[in-house]
Each structure stands twice: as C-alpha cells, then as structure tokens.
Amino acid sequence: MVAIVGVRLFGLARPVLRHAERILSHDVVLRELAERRAQVFADLVPLVPGRLGPRRGDLLTRVVDDVDALLDERLRVRQPLVTAALVGGGAALLTALVQPAAGVVVLAVVATGAVAFLLGRAGAARAEERVVARRAALGTRVEEVAHGLRELEQWAATDDALAAVRVESAATAGAVRRSARAVAAGNALTSAAAGLGVVAVAALVPVGAVSPAVLALLLLVPLALADVTTGLADAGALSVRSRAARRRLDLLVATAPAVTDPADPRPLPDGHGLTVTGSLGWEERPVLTLDELTVRPGEHLGITGASGTGKSTIAATLVRFVDPVSGDVRLDGTDLRDLALHDVRGVVGLVDDDPHVFASTVAENVRLARPGADDAEVRSALDRACLGVWVDALPDGLHTHVGTGSREVSGGERARLALARALLADPQVLVLDEPTAHLDGATARQVATEMLGSAARAGRSIVWITHGTVGLDEMDRVVRLEAGAPASVSRPALARTSAAG
Incomplete structure (x- = not known):
C-alpha cells in the first residue's frame, strides 16, 4: 500500500516539481546572464579600437556565445551532475536497503551516466576548436552580407555571397555533427542501461524475496533514473565548451588596453597646437x-x-x-x-x-x-x-x-x-x-x-x-x-x- 501511494504521489507531483525547478533555476541564471553580459562588454570598452580593431563578426559571435556558455555551465552542466549524483546515490542506497542485488543494478545504471558524461566530453573536446573556428567564420560571412547588401545587389554578387554563407554553414554543421555523434552515443548508452537495468533487477531479485508491489517499484527505479542520466552526455559536451569559453573570456578581459589614463593627470594646456x-x-x-x-x-x-x-x-x-x-x-x-x-x-x-x-x-x-x-x-x-x-x-x-x-x-x-x-x-x-x-x-x-x-x-x-x-x-x-x-x-x-x- 505504501509503495502504491508513493508511486502515485511522486507521479502526480513530478510535473509540478519539474516546473518549479525550471522557474527557479532559469530565474537565477537569466539574472546572472544579464549581469555577466554587462560586465563583459564593460571590460571590452577600454580595448576598442586599439586592441580589437574594427568591427568583426567573429569577435561578436564568439563573445556572445562564450557568455551564454558560461551560464550554460551552471544550468546544464553543474545542475544535471549534482541532480544525478544526489538522486542516483539516494536511489541506490534505498534499493540496496530493500534488496542489495537491486541496489547494485541501480548503482550500475547511475555509473553509465558518468560514462555518458565522459563520452560526450571526449567527443566535444575533439571537435570544439573546429566548431568555434567555423562559427566565427560563419558570423563574419553573415555580417559581411548584412552590411554590404546594397553593394552586393548593385554588382549582382548577392548569389555568390550567399553561396559562401552556405558553404560556411555546411562546414559549421559538419563540425557540430562530430560532437553530436558522441553525445548521441552517450544518450543511447544511458537509455540502454535503463532498459537493461529493469531486466537485471527482474533476474537478480529472488522470487518471493519481496512482495509483488515492492518488486514492481524496484523494477521502475532504473527506468526512472533515465530522467537524470539521459542529459549527462549533453552536460559533458557543454562542459568542454564552457571551459573553453571561460578561458577565452578571461584572456580577453586580461588583455591590456592600448591606452590608459595616467595615475595623476596633468591639467589641460591653454593652447591646442x-x-x-x-x-x-x-x-x-x-x-x-x-x-x-x-x-x-x-x-x-x-x-x-x-x-x-x-x-x-x-x-x-x-x-x-x-x-x-x-x-x-x-x-x-x-x-x-x-x-x-x-x-x-x-x-x-x-x-x-x-x-x-x-x-x-x-x-x-x-x-x-x-x-x-x-x-x-x-x-x-x-x-x-x-x-x-x-x-x-x-x-x-x-x-x-x-x-x-x-x-x-x-x-x-x-x-x-x-x-x-x-x-x-x-x-x-x-x-x-x-x-x-x-x-x-x-x-x-x-x-x-x-x-x-x-x-x-x-x-x-x-x-x-x-x-x-x-x-x-x-x-x-x-x-x-x-x-x-x-x-x-x-x-x-x-x-x-x-x-x-
């Protein structure tokens, strides 16, 4: 009876709790995003134009993407990892108390989430440099078309310019696909582990060791864990991007301005020669x-x-x-x-x-x-x-x-x-x-x-x-x-x- 009530309670509460979690987490992250963007652009102002030169699509694209990636680290990397660790550890402990064999299976399912995270991170690490380069090139091409559209139309060069954008877009998509394959493999691994976990629990729990209702509950635990392990491959890929974004922004902020105010400015002279x-x-x-x-x-x-x-x-x-x-x-x-x-x-x-x-x-x-x-x-x-x-x-x-x-x-x-x-x-x-x-x-x-x-x-x-x-x-x-x-x-x-x- 307790198991039945628990399943119904958490089943009904799940959408409400998920919605509350998203509202709270996104509220915090979006507030931080606004503050971080303002701070980054304030740090860039002293670098213009002496250190950054004229407007460049690659710089704008990189800075915007990097700031977003920093906030993604909190919302889509740290939060899924912490959730998976707490929920997975708690589920393994509780199932082990009820039936040790089931606890081992649940722990193995949680471990596949960690493997998926590492798999996604390894795939993104191999493709990250190429993805950033291709996105920068695509941003530059798009900016050139947007700012030079009149001249392109005047000289009938619009089709060639758009063709160049399509080439860069295809190259960017190709670079992203390389990372996406590793993420897809990680997601497939966690899904397969959840399904195999159900089979393993059914095979390892002795007949009659627990009541049918509790057995049903134990069988559902690996499937329920798919919710917290499926996103870990994406978190692994994003962890690479956010780490690289932090390095790039730190390097940009650490760049010395071309000119600075003197510590003790002298008064303006009277003349202007x-x-x-x-x-x-x-x-x-x-x-x-x-x-x-x-x-x-x-x-x-x-x-x-x-x-x-x-x-x-x-x-x-x-x-x-x-x-x-x-x-x-x-x-x-x-x-x-x-x-x-x-x-x-x-x-x-x-x-x-x-x-x-x-x-x-x-x-x-x-x-x-x-x-x-x-x-x-x-x-x-x-x-x-x-x-x-x-x-x-x-x-x-x-x-x-x-x-x-x-x-x-x-x-x-x-x-x-x-x-x-x-x-x-x-x-x-x-x-x-x-x-x-x-x-x-x-x-x-x-x-x-x-x-x-x-x-x-x-x-x-x-x-x-x-x-x-x-x-x-x-x-x-x-x-x-x-x-x-x-x-x-x-x-x-x-x-x-x-x-x-």
Whole structure:
C-alpha cells in the first residue's frame, strides 16, 4: 500500500516539481546572464579600437556565445551532475536497503551516466576548436552580407555571397555533427542501461524475496533514473565548451588596453597646437615614422596618400586611441599620455569614414557628443552641418527614429550627422578621416565643401585626411605620405606642399 501511494504521489507531483525547478533555476541564471553580459562588454570598452580593431563578426559571435556558455555551465552542466549524483546515490542506497542485488543494478545504471558524461566530453573536446573556428567564420560571412547588401545587389554578387554563407554553414554543421555523434552515443548508452537495468533487477531479485508491489517499484527505479542520466552526455559536451569559453573570456578581459589614463593627470594646456614625432602603429607594429608632424592652432592641414600608408593611424593617434610605438604626441608641449583620455578627446574630435547611426532619434544620435545639450543646441549643430532642410522634411523632425529598423540614412547624411556630433562637442582640433570615402565624386565634393565650411571657425584646427584630392584645395598645407618600401616597418617619405588655392 505504501509503495502504491508513493508511486502515485511522486507521479502526480513530478510535473509540478519539474516546473518549479525550471522557474527557479532559469530565474537565477537569466539574472546572472544579464549581469555577466554587462560586465563583459564593460571590460571590452577600454580595448576598442586599439586592441580589437574594427568591427568583426567573429569577435561578436564568439563573445556572445562564450557568455551564454558560461551560464550554460551552471544550468546544464553543474545542475544535471549534482541532480544525478544526489538522486542516483539516494536511489541506490534505498534499493540496496530493500534488496542489495537491486541496489547494485541501480548503482550500475547511475555509473553509465558518468560514462555518458565522459563520452560526450571526449567527443566535444575533439571537435570544439573546429566548431568555434567555423562559427566565427560563419558570423563574419553573415555580417559581411548584412552590411554590404546594397553593394552586393548593385554588382549582382548577392548569389555568390550567399553561396559562401552556405558553404560556411555546411562546414559549421559538419563540425557540430562530430560532437553530436558522441553525445548521441552517450544518450543511447544511458537509455540502454535503463532498459537493461529493469531486466537485471527482474533476474537478480529472488522470487518471493519481496512482495509483488515492492518488486514492481524496484523494477521502475532504473527506468526512472533515465530522467537524470539521459542529459549527462549533453552536460559533458557543454562542459568542454564552457571551459573553453571561460578561458577565452578571461584572456580577453586580461588583455591590456592600448591606452590608459595616467595615475595623476596633468591639467589641460591653454593652447591646442599638436606635434607628432616617432613611429606610429597598432600593437607595437610601426606603420609609419614621422620626423615631425605639426598641426598649428587654427591651421587647416590636409593629409593624403595611398591606402596603407598610415593616414588612419595618424587619426587614431591624434585622438589617443593608440599611443606611438616610439616618440610622442604633444598638445601645446604636453605629452598626451600625461593627460586624461576624456580631456584629450574633448580637445581633439574625430569624424571617421564609417560613422555609426544608432537606432534612436536624430536628436539622440547627435546629443551623444554632449548629453547635456538641449534640443535648440542640437538643432543648431544640425543646421551648421547642413542638415536643417533634411530634418524639417522628417515626419517627427528631431525626434524621428533613424538607424536599424527605422528610417534609412544615406551615406552623405551619415557623414553630416557625424559632423553635427563633432560640432556639438565643439573640439578645438577636428580630425576628419575620409568622411566622404563611400560617396560618389560629385556628392563627395559637395559634402566636403559643406563639412569644411561648417567645421571652420576662428581658432579651430582641422586635419582633413583623404586618399584622393577632394577637399585638399581648401587646406593651408598638405602632407603627402608615400610608402617607401613594401615592409610594414618601412619609413614613408614625408613631403609637405602648399595646397592650391
């Protein structure tokens, strides 16, 4: 009678208890996931862009997957192991007290769960490196298609790009299947063990040793244990991934930022003349060497040269995204490394060749540069960036949503929005790094004229960087960079010429 009542009680309570377990465990894990993601991305901020470089699909895919894997370790690795150990050990003990032979069988069934865990872990360990590499490559391909869809459509290259995505997807699936085979073998082992356990209990328990009701209960124990042993093969595979994810995230977090604030920052100097000397580059690899590059207060300086000669490296160095490999950058005689990063970027502003438009309103996209600015100041910056007419034509004016999922923004509008941000911040030195790079010739010339006219004010220095000739006729001086040798450590020839006009 007791056995019958117990079976009915636990049979009815099982779905309720399982539901409660999932609610509690997922609540804890999802809360931890949000906190962990925020912490990881906070740790990544100091590494951008000096240590991480431009946006990369493999990095984004890896970080998101790795953070998820860390939380999977608690929910889908530790929890099943602890549950299997407690339930399996308790079941083996109780059945052994009733009938020792049945206890041995139950213990053997539990042991197959441990074997399944090791089997899944071994299979995942062999395939993990390949899975991560393939997922990273797939993420990069998908990002390229998503960001370059217009160009792909324009040049009828969409089918080729999608074919490349399918190839990477197939390679990823193949790598995952290698791990999945080991997991499937482990799951098959635990299922077979549960079934064989029933047969073993029936064969080993002597006839008449226990009542028929208790015998029925003993026969059901191996089958019931399948619930806690079946997931152990998956837990083994996930344990490998979560351990690898932890190593990668720890390595990323331990990466030293390219630039840091000084322990005791010096006050900003009064002037804003800039002098650059020495070798410039990324991660201790010189890209170019300058005897001396000077940006005088109020000067409009053009920098031009072929791709790879170090133009964008100069821009990144001026705003202190990276420090010189050797030499220094001085602001009115003070080394930038002695100044707080916030102070440096308050004096030197940057508009690069690929400004980002956030999924928000026009006003908030511009107000990013000075969060305390009111709508009138934002509108003034937009007017000076020659976007007043465009804003007036928008359905909600300043408060129209733009960016991903909202109103599309053209290349010229993106460049002007970035300029509006810079004008709102009002830096004393404004670096414009190929802001018209993605525009056609006529539009580029129009935008360049408007941007330079808007950016010009008494006393502000402008550094105009381009690989062509657009905008150079409005410069006071032009610096031309020419790669002197194919090696990355070559010393480019530096020639200063006066711009025409």
